Amino acid sequence: MTTPNLSYLDCNCFAIRQAARFVSQLYERHVSQAGVTAAQFTLLAAIHRRPGVTMAELADAMVMERTTLVRALKPLQRDGLVAAEQQDASTRAVALRLSDAGRKTLGEASLQWREAQREFEEKFGRERAGELRKSLFELTSME
Template sequence: MNRPISYDECNCFALRQAARHVTQIYERHLGQVGLTAAQFTILAKLARTPKLTMLDLADAMVMDRTTLVRAMKPLQRDGLVETESAEHDGRTFEFSLSKSGEKTFDRAAVAWRAAQDEFEEKFGRARAKALRSELFDITE
Protein backbone atom coordinates (compact mmCIF):
# COMPACT_ATOMS: atom_id res chain seq x y z
CA MET A 1 0.00 0.00 0.00
CA ASN A 2 1.30 3.43 -0.94
CA ARG A 3 1.66 5.96 1.81
CA PRO A 4 -0.46 9.09 1.44
CA ILE A 5 1.20 11.94 -0.42
CA SER A 6 1.94 14.95 1.72
CA TYR A 7 1.28 18.41 0.30
CA ASP A 8 4.79 19.49 1.26
CA GLU A 9 6.13 16.91 -1.23
CA CYS A 10 4.00 18.11 -4.13
CA ASN A 11 5.66 20.50 -6.59
CA CYS A 12 2.35 21.36 -8.23
CA PHE A 13 0.67 22.26 -4.93
CA ALA A 14 3.64 24.40 -3.83
CA LEU A 15 3.73 26.26 -7.17
CA ARG A 16 -0.04 26.83 -7.24
CA GLN A 17 -0.10 28.01 -3.62
CA ALA A 18 2.78 30.41 -4.27
CA ALA A 19 1.16 31.60 -7.50
CA ARG A 20 -2.10 32.38 -5.69
CA HIS A 21 -0.22 34.29 -3.00
CA VAL A 22 1.83 36.33 -5.50
CA THR A 23 -1.21 36.92 -7.72
CA GLN A 24 -3.05 38.43 -4.75
CA ILE A 25 -0.27 41.00 -4.33
CA TYR A 26 -0.34 41.98 -8.00
CA GLU A 27 -4.13 42.04 -8.24
CA ARG A 28 -4.39 44.29 -5.18
CA HIS A 29 -2.23 46.85 -6.99
CA LEU A 30 -3.57 46.32 -10.53
CA GLY A 31 -7.15 46.34 -9.29
CA GLN A 32 -6.75 50.07 -8.67
CA VAL A 33 -6.50 50.43 -12.46
CA GLY A 34 -9.33 47.94 -13.08
CA LEU A 35 -7.19 45.08 -14.37
CA THR A 36 -6.44 41.55 -13.26
CA ALA A 37 -2.90 40.22 -13.33
CA ALA A 38 -3.75 38.08 -16.38
CA GLN A 39 -5.17 41.09 -18.23
CA PHE A 40 -2.10 43.13 -17.40
CA THR A 41 0.21 40.48 -18.84
CA ILE A 42 -1.83 40.45 -22.06
CA LEU A 43 -1.62 44.24 -22.34
CA ALA A 44 2.11 44.11 -21.59
CA LYS A 45 2.69 41.53 -24.33
CA LEU A 46 0.67 43.57 -26.85
CA ALA A 47 2.50 46.76 -25.82
CA ARG A 48 5.81 45.06 -26.66
CA THR A 49 4.54 43.15 -29.71
CA PRO A 50 1.48 44.62 -31.43
CA LYS A 51 -0.48 42.82 -34.15
CA LEU A 52 -0.25 39.37 -32.61
CA THR A 53 -2.63 36.68 -33.77
CA MET A 54 -4.66 34.73 -31.22
CA LEU A 55 -2.43 31.69 -31.76
CA ASP A 56 0.79 33.68 -31.35
CA LEU A 57 -0.54 35.46 -28.28
CA ALA A 58 -1.74 32.19 -26.73
CA ASP A 59 1.67 30.60 -27.38
CA ALA A 60 3.50 33.60 -25.91
CA MET A 61 1.28 33.56 -22.82
CA VAL A 62 1.42 29.74 -22.47
CA MET A 63 -2.39 29.73 -22.39
CA ASP A 64 -4.91 27.70 -24.30
CA ARG A 65 -6.96 29.76 -26.74
CA THR A 66 -10.24 29.29 -24.87
CA THR A 67 -8.76 30.77 -21.69
CA LEU A 68 -7.20 33.60 -23.67
CA VAL A 69 -10.50 34.39 -25.41
CA ARG A 70 -12.21 34.69 -22.00
CA ALA A 71 -9.47 37.01 -20.75
CA MET A 72 -9.55 39.11 -23.95
CA LYS A 73 -13.32 39.73 -24.03
CA PRO A 74 -13.38 42.38 -21.26
CA LEU A 75 -10.30 44.05 -22.75
CA GLN A 76 -12.02 44.28 -26.13
CA ARG A 77 -15.36 45.29 -24.58
CA ASP A 78 -13.67 48.12 -22.67
CA GLY A 79 -11.91 49.30 -25.82
CA LEU A 80 -8.39 48.50 -24.59
CA VAL A 81 -7.58 45.99 -27.31
CA GLU A 82 -8.35 46.40 -31.01
CA THR A 83 -8.88 43.57 -33.44
CA GLU A 84 -8.24 43.77 -37.16
CA SER A 85 -7.98 41.29 -40.00
CA ALA A 86 -4.47 40.27 -40.92
CA GLU A 87 -3.20 41.51 -44.26
CA HIS A 88 -2.13 38.02 -45.34
CA ASP A 89 -5.41 36.30 -44.37
CA GLY A 90 -8.79 37.96 -43.78
CA ARG A 91 -9.86 35.07 -41.53
CA THR A 92 -6.96 35.66 -39.13
CA PHE A 93 -7.30 38.44 -36.59
CA GLU A 94 -4.50 40.47 -35.07
CA PHE A 95 -4.65 42.18 -31.68
CA SER A 96 -3.09 45.48 -30.66
CA LEU A 97 -3.57 48.03 -27.92
CA SER A 98 -5.93 50.88 -28.67
CA LYS A 99 -5.03 54.44 -27.65
CA SER A 100 -7.14 53.88 -24.53
CA GLY A 101 -5.33 50.57 -23.98
CA GLU A 102 -1.97 52.31 -24.20
CA LYS A 103 -3.05 54.87 -21.58
CA THR A 104 -4.44 52.15 -19.31
CA PHE A 105 -1.26 50.12 -19.73
CA ASP A 106 0.86 53.13 -18.77
CA ARG A 107 -1.17 53.57 -15.55
CA ALA A 108 -1.14 49.83 -14.91
CA ALA A 109 2.65 49.71 -15.33
CA VAL A 110 2.96 52.03 -12.33
CA ALA A 111 0.71 49.71 -10.29
CA TRP A 112 2.66 46.70 -11.53
CA ARG A 113 5.93 48.31 -10.42
CA ALA A 114 4.47 48.83 -6.93
CA ALA A 115 3.44 45.15 -6.81
CA GLN A 116 6.85 44.07 -8.12
CA ASP A 117 8.59 46.19 -5.48
CA GLU A 118 6.35 44.83 -2.70
CA PHE A 119 7.08 41.23 -3.68
CA GLU A 120 10.82 41.80 -4.06
CA GLU A 121 10.98 43.67 -0.77
CA LYS A 122 9.40 40.70 1.02
CA PHE A 123 11.18 37.94 -0.91
CA GLY A 124 14.47 39.65 -1.77
CA ARG A 125 15.48 41.08 -5.13
CA ALA A 126 18.23 38.53 -5.80
CA ARG A 127 16.00 35.61 -4.80
CA ALA A 128 13.17 36.97 -6.98
CA LYS A 129 15.49 37.24 -9.97
CA ALA A 130 16.76 33.69 -9.42
CA LEU A 131 13.19 32.43 -8.98
CA ARG A 132 12.08 34.06 -12.25
CA SER A 133 15.00 32.44 -14.05
CA GLU A 134 14.12 29.00 -12.70
CA LEU A 135 10.42 29.41 -13.51
CA PHE A 136 11.09 30.63 -17.06
CA ASP A 137 13.32 27.60 -17.57
CA ILE A 138 10.29 25.40 -16.94
CA THR A 139 8.32 26.92 -19.82
CA GLU A 140 11.12 27.18 -22.38
Protein backbone atom coordinates (compact mmCIF):
# COMPACT_ATOMS: atom_id res chain seq x y z
CA MET A 1 0.00 0.00 0.00
CA THR A 2 1.43 3.35 -1.00
CA THR A 3 0.88 6.62 0.77
CA PRO A 4 -0.11 9.56 -1.43
CA ASN A 5 2.57 12.21 -1.76
CA LEU A 6 0.87 14.95 0.24
CA SER A 7 2.42 18.18 1.41
CA TYR A 8 1.26 20.40 4.22
CA LEU A 9 1.28 23.14 1.56
CA ASP A 10 -1.71 21.37 -0.01
CA CYS A 11 -3.70 21.33 3.23
CA ASN A 12 -6.42 23.97 3.64
CA CYS A 13 -6.65 23.28 7.36
CA PHE A 14 -2.92 23.81 7.88
CA ALA A 15 -2.94 27.09 5.94
CA ILE A 16 -5.99 28.43 7.78
CA ARG A 17 -4.67 27.42 11.22
CA GLN A 18 -1.25 28.92 10.50
CA ALA A 19 -2.84 32.18 9.33
CA ALA A 20 -5.14 32.19 12.36
CA ARG A 21 -2.17 31.88 14.71
CA PHE A 22 -0.37 34.73 12.93
CA VAL A 23 -3.40 37.03 13.03
CA SER A 24 -4.19 36.07 16.64
CA GLN A 25 -0.65 36.96 17.71
CA LEU A 26 -0.94 40.37 16.03
CA TYR A 27 -4.25 41.14 17.77
CA GLU A 28 -3.03 39.70 21.11
CA ARG A 29 -0.09 42.10 21.05
CA HIS A 30 -2.51 45.02 20.85
CA VAL A 31 -5.56 44.09 22.95
CA SER A 32 -3.44 42.61 25.75
CA GLN A 33 -2.58 46.22 26.63
CA ALA A 34 -6.18 46.49 27.87
CA GLY A 35 -5.81 43.35 29.99
CA VAL A 36 -7.72 40.89 27.79
CA THR A 37 -6.86 38.30 25.20
CA ALA A 38 -8.05 38.53 21.60
CA ALA A 39 -10.53 35.72 22.30
CA GLN A 40 -11.87 37.54 25.36
CA PHE A 41 -12.19 40.74 23.34
CA THR A 42 -14.35 39.00 20.75
CA LEU A 43 -16.59 37.61 23.50
CA LEU A 44 -16.95 41.00 25.19
CA ALA A 45 -17.79 42.61 21.84
CA ALA A 46 -20.33 39.90 20.99
CA ILE A 47 -22.07 40.25 24.36
CA HIS A 48 -22.04 44.04 24.04
CA ARG A 49 -23.76 43.81 20.64
CA ARG A 50 -26.49 41.56 22.07
CA PRO A 51 -27.05 42.27 25.78
CA GLY A 52 -28.99 39.38 27.31
CA VAL A 53 -27.70 36.88 24.76
CA THR A 54 -27.97 33.32 26.06
CA MET A 55 -25.02 30.97 26.31
CA ALA A 56 -26.51 28.78 23.57
CA GLU A 57 -27.03 31.75 21.24
CA LEU A 58 -23.54 33.04 21.86
CA ALA A 59 -21.98 29.61 21.33
CA ASP A 60 -23.81 29.34 18.00
CA ALA A 61 -22.79 32.86 16.93
CA MET A 62 -19.16 32.23 17.86
CA VAL A 63 -19.12 28.73 16.28
CA MET A 64 -17.97 27.28 19.61
CA GLU A 65 -18.91 24.27 21.67
CA ARG A 66 -20.94 25.36 24.68
CA THR A 67 -18.43 23.79 27.10
CA THR A 68 -15.59 25.71 25.43
CA LEU A 69 -17.60 28.92 25.76
CA VAL A 70 -18.25 28.25 29.46
CA ARG A 71 -14.50 27.83 30.05
CA ALA A 72 -13.74 30.99 28.07
CA LEU A 73 -16.29 33.03 30.04
CA LYS A 74 -15.09 31.95 33.50
CA PRO A 75 -12.18 34.44 33.73
CA LEU A 76 -14.41 37.24 32.42
CA GLN A 77 -17.00 36.45 35.08
CA ARG A 78 -14.35 36.03 37.77
CA ASP A 79 -12.88 39.44 36.91
CA GLY A 80 -16.34 41.03 37.05
CA LEU A 81 -16.50 41.91 33.34
CA VAL A 82 -19.46 39.66 32.43
CA ALA A 83 -22.55 38.94 34.48
CA ALA A 84 -24.60 35.79 33.93
CA GLU A 85 -28.20 35.65 35.13
CA GLN A 86 -30.76 32.89 34.82
CA GLN A 87 -33.45 34.19 32.45
CA ASP A 88 -36.36 32.88 34.51
CA ALA A 89 -37.18 30.06 36.89
CA SER A 90 -38.77 27.93 34.18
CA THR A 91 -35.61 27.60 32.11
CA ARG A 92 -31.92 26.86 32.56
CA ALA A 93 -31.03 29.49 29.96
CA VAL A 94 -28.47 32.01 31.20
CA ALA A 95 -28.43 35.57 29.85
CA LEU A 96 -25.09 37.37 29.56
CA ARG A 97 -24.44 41.08 30.01
CA LEU A 98 -21.38 43.25 30.39
CA SER A 99 -20.88 44.88 33.76
CA ASP A 100 -19.76 48.50 34.02
CA ALA A 101 -16.19 47.21 34.31
CA GLY A 102 -16.77 45.05 31.23
CA ARG A 103 -17.97 48.02 29.20
CA LYS A 104 -14.95 50.05 30.35
CA THR A 105 -12.55 47.24 29.46
CA LEU A 106 -14.22 46.77 26.09
CA GLY A 107 -13.84 50.49 25.41
CA GLU A 108 -10.13 50.38 26.21
CA ALA A 109 -9.60 47.18 24.25
CA SER A 110 -11.51 48.63 21.27
CA LEU A 111 -8.91 51.38 20.93
CA GLN A 112 -6.18 48.73 20.82
CA TRP A 113 -8.25 46.60 18.44
CA ARG A 114 -8.44 49.53 16.02
CA GLU A 115 -4.64 49.68 16.07
CA ALA A 116 -4.48 45.95 15.32
CA GLN A 117 -6.95 46.42 12.46
CA ARG A 118 -4.84 49.27 11.09
CA GLU A 119 -1.64 47.23 11.30
CA PHE A 120 -3.18 44.19 9.66
CA GLU A 121 -4.71 46.21 6.83
CA GLU A 122 -1.45 48.11 6.35
CA LYS A 123 0.45 44.82 5.95
CA PHE A 124 -2.19 42.87 4.01
CA GLY A 125 -4.04 45.62 2.19
CA ARG A 126 -7.40 47.11 3.13
CA GLU A 127 -9.26 45.73 0.11
CA ARG A 128 -7.70 42.27 0.44
CA ALA A 129 -8.57 42.26 4.15
CA GLY A 130 -12.21 43.03 3.34
CA GLU A 131 -12.31 40.26 0.74
CA LEU A 132 -10.71 37.85 3.20
CA ARG A 133 -13.28 38.65 5.91
CA LYS A 134 -16.10 38.17 3.43
CA SER A 135 -14.71 34.77 2.34
CA LEU A 136 -14.17 33.62 5.92
CA PHE A 137 -17.69 34.63 6.99
CA GLU A 138 -19.05 32.78 3.97
CA LEU A 139 -17.06 29.74 5.03
CA THR A 140 -18.52 29.73 8.54
CA SER A 141 -22.06 30.08 7.20
CA MET A 142 -21.78 26.98 4.96
CA GLU A 143 -24.25 24.28 5.87
